[in-house]
Amino acid sequence: MTEDKKSLLQEYKLEPDNELRFEVEAKAEKVYLTLKNGLAEIFGTEIVKGKTYEFTAGAKVAVYTWQGCTIEVKGKTDVIYTAKETPMVLYSNCHAALEIMRSESEKENKRGPITMIMGPTDVGKSTLCKILLNYAIRMGRRPIYVDIDVGQSTISIPGTLGALVVERPSSIDEGFSQEAPLVFNFGHKSPEHNSKLYKMIIDQLAVIVKERLEVNKKTRHSGVIINTCGWVKGEGYKQLLHTGKSFEVDVILVLDQERLYNELVRDMPNYVKIVFLQKSGGVVERSQHARSEIRDQRIREYFYGTTKKxxxxxxxxxxxxxxxxxxxxxxxxPDSCLPHGMKPExxxxxxxxxxxxxxxxxxxxxxxxxxxxxxxxxxxxxxxxxxxxxxxxxxxxxxxxxxxxxxxxxxxxxxxxxxxxxxx
Incomplete structure (x- = not known):
């Protein structure tokens, strides 16, 4: 595994099951990527051979290949290296297991798997959601994506919970199409600011998502993939349990924390399949400042769009x-202000x-x-x-x-x- 700062034009030959990871410099103009030959994907979305993709400052990219490929990268990157060990085979196995459950749901005419992805902050939960959604869509599915991570929401602006029927793969530089998402305002960066309100919105979101599953047959068999926030201890853990029960989840994928995995095995019903997965080596921890900047960027994009759109x-x-x-x-x-025997609202x-x-x-x-x-x-x-x-x-x-x-x-x-x- 080589790791260095590169600029201008570089060509990388990747062996099967390798991943080219890079970050775009914060002050860089843009980085351009082109697949010269072979097959490759970025977070489950196939790269079109010969097409040039552009990435702006701060982008974190992982190009994975199953069969081997040659990639051309032009522009200044903060870090770029080839990883020979990746968890992509494990993630692909998870997709295959979900696909078996979807096929069974079609035969028995019942709803497909409801999957929840859990883990502490900065372990790649959103990335795994994207990979599993993209793989499902490539199989002709129409899953519902639910994001309850109010700190770093990917469906709307920070401080919201949302759901979205995903009909086509995410575009490599723009993400999933944001047409007609269902969005609830929570108004805080973390569930702990008002856990009672958060729980109420989760319950309401779960009811509506389950109604949507009943309306559309294709979506019903495709199931749901739920992204959660990284608050996994104390009250945060109780919120995760509540969410799992509210959505009636069938599968929980736990990233990077064995303690959380063992607690869920203990506390969730036996019919819920709980799987422990390692995080990708490309995941980096973000400082509070970096997380705050990403939140600002999300809101700015809501109003002003991106450089491309x-x-x-x-x-x-x-x-x-x-x-x-x-x-x-x-x-x-205070209790003293209330009439005798009356409970505070x-x-x-x-x-x-x-x-x-x-x-x-x-x-x-x-x-x-x-x-x-x-x-x-x-x-x-x-x-x-x-x-x-x-x-x-x-x-x-x-x-x-x-x-x-x-x-x-x-x-x-x-x-x-x-x-x-x-x-x-």
């Missing part, structure tokens, strides 16, 4: 009187009306699908997100950054703790 968001003013602003969670009332899941104020500047607001505030706003999925870019207390107006022009699809807005400083 640019979006042009809108900025407009709305009067305070035109919107109904809420937040979830109120300060707890659960303050963590209480909907509280807000008057716009300077404290919401740069905060993300979720545009709810709830038709009126009496509807369950907390458990309504969202139409999209806007960001408060300025506040005029004298004129009582908010300036919003929005993916689409005025008017807003709905006037019920829910405050998120996630912030975004618009630098454009």
């Amino acid at each position: 640019q979006l042009y968001p809108h900025s407009f003013d709305v009067k305070w009187s035109e919107i109904k602003l809420f937040k979830i969670g109120a300060p707890p009332l 659960d303050h963590l899941t209480k909907l509280v009306a807000l008057t716009p104020n300077p404290g919401i500047l740069h905060h993300i607001l979720a545009v709810s699908f709830a038709e009126k505030e009496d509807d369950n706003v907390i458990l309504s999925h969202v139409a999209g997100f806007v960001c408060v870019s300025s506040i005029d207390t004298e004129r009582q107006t908010l300036t919003l950054l929005s993916p689409q022009p005025k008017p807003l699809p709905n006037n019920i807005l829910v405050l998120s703790e996630i912030q975004f400083m618009d630098s454009h």
Whole structure:
């Protein structure tokens, strides 16, 4: 295994079951990759021979080949090396086992496997989800992808939980098509900020996903793949158990932590298949700063798109009187303030009306699908997100950054703790 900093044009000949891994320099312009001969894939998506793919600053790429290939890389990489030991055969075996379960579900006309991927932070859970989804699609399946990792969500912006019917492989440089995802606003970077609310949204998401499985036969047999967050101890572990039971999972793939694997074997029902997998050697730990930068990048892409697919968001003013602003969670009332014998309401899941104020500047607001505030706003999925870019207390107006022009699809807005400083 060689590891060094390379620039300009390099050609790499890969043996079967080898993986070329590289990271694009943070300050680099772009890195270009071309498959010259043989067969190769990136996270389960096949590379088209002769086509040039471009990767921007910060991208982490792993090119895997089953039969051997020649790859040309042009541009400055932070690190580039060929790995001769990879867990791809194990991951492929997991896909094959899921495919057997899907075939059985077709014969018996029941739902396909619901698979959950667990492990601590930075072990490659999202990557494994992508590989398994891409392999399923290449077999003609239409699985549902569920992402409940609110810190680094791949379906929508950070602070959300979401589900998506995946119909075609992820594009190598853009990811999965984000058409019509189902998105719920949680509004925090970690479930621990409001575990009761997180649990409620998980239950609601599970109900809707199971309904979707009943509606479409192809999706029902294809099953579900669930990505989870890296909080695996204490209350986080209890949340994972709750999620598994709520979604009625059949398979749990545990990455890199034997303790978690053994706890799940002890605590999950016997019919749930639990498999321990090693993480890829290409996975790197990200600092808090790096994770924060990735979150900002996700929000920026939501409004402005990527270098390949640019979006042009809108900025407009709305009067305070035109919107109904809420937040979830109120300060707890001390027992002494309550009538005798009355239990305190659960303050963590209480909907509280807000008057716009300077404290919401740069905060993300979720545009709810709830038709009126009496509807369950907390458990309504969202139409999209806007960001408060300025506040005029004298004129009582908010300036919003929005993916689409005025008017807003709905006037019920829910405050998120996630912030975004618009630098454009």
